[in-house]
Amino acid sequence: SAVISQKPSRDICQRGTSLTIQCQVDSQVTMMFWYRQQPGQSLTLIATANQGSEATYESGFVIDKFPISRPNLTFSTLTVSNMSPEDSSIYLCSVEVRAPGELFFGEGSRLTVL
Amino acid sequence: EDQVTQSPEALRLQEGESSSLNCSYTVSGLRGLFWYRQDPGKGPEFLFTLYSAGEEKEKERLKATLTKKESFLHITAPKPEDSATYLCAVLYDKVIFGPGTSLSVIP
Numbered sequence: 491s492a493v494i495s496q497k498p499s500r501d502i503c504q505r506g507t508s509l510t511i512q513c514q515v516d517s518q519v520t521m522m523f524w525y526r527q528q529p530g531q532s533l534t535l536i537a538t539a540n541q542g543s544e545a546t547y548e549s550g551f552v553i554d555k556f557p558i559s560r561p562n563l564t565f566s567t568l569t570v571s572n573m574s575p576e577d578s579s580i581y582l583c584s585v586e587v588r589a590p591g592e593l594f595f596g597e598g599s600r601l602t603v604l
Numbered sequence: 605e606d607q608v609t610q611s612p613e614a615l616r617l618q619e620g621e622s623s624s625l626n627c628s629y630t631v632s633g634l635r636g637l638f639w640y641r642q643d644p645g646k647g648p649e650f651l652f653t654l655y656s657a658g659e660e661k662e663k664e665r666l667k668a669t670l671t672k673k674e675s676f677l678h679i680t681a682p683k684p685e686d687s688a689t690y691l692c693a694v695l696y697d698k699v700i701f702g703p704g705t706s707l708s709v710i711p
Contacts, residue, residue: 534701
């Protein structure tokens, strides 16, 4: 397993601003992902955070809106840029440790945009 | 389009009343099916992986089974602490999560 710490756990932000979420893992992992969970909904994959190269984004998500950094094998950040109320969601960092699809998640960062 | 559906959307059980949750998928080239538990305000917690039809996995009061097009999560004699949302996910070239079943177990 892996222990994943996310910061902040929650925040309230103003429209038009940006927020950076940090994800720290207690061990080196190759595969790290960022998910979004909108209110009352399931998880949607935003992107795969690649160490040393640009993140791989899923359809509907773009780098300008959700820039991701992955400077090493234990840390990543997700920035939500130029926020609007539609960005109000829980953002979750996850890692794959043992086998493809077996994901461990952080506690999530609950973002409210006013 | 690859899809994962779950039923029921919500389930309310009396303590000790066994039941099953369903996960159906239309994903071709399935590489694995996963069950997760999510408590309010927390990230999902991995429970089981199933790879092939006929496979079963058990953990305490939970048993997961897999057929060619669906999976079941059987809950035997549930307790209030089993109350949570149960998410099914499938893997082909990425992990796709279903919408979840919200389970409430009433004492």
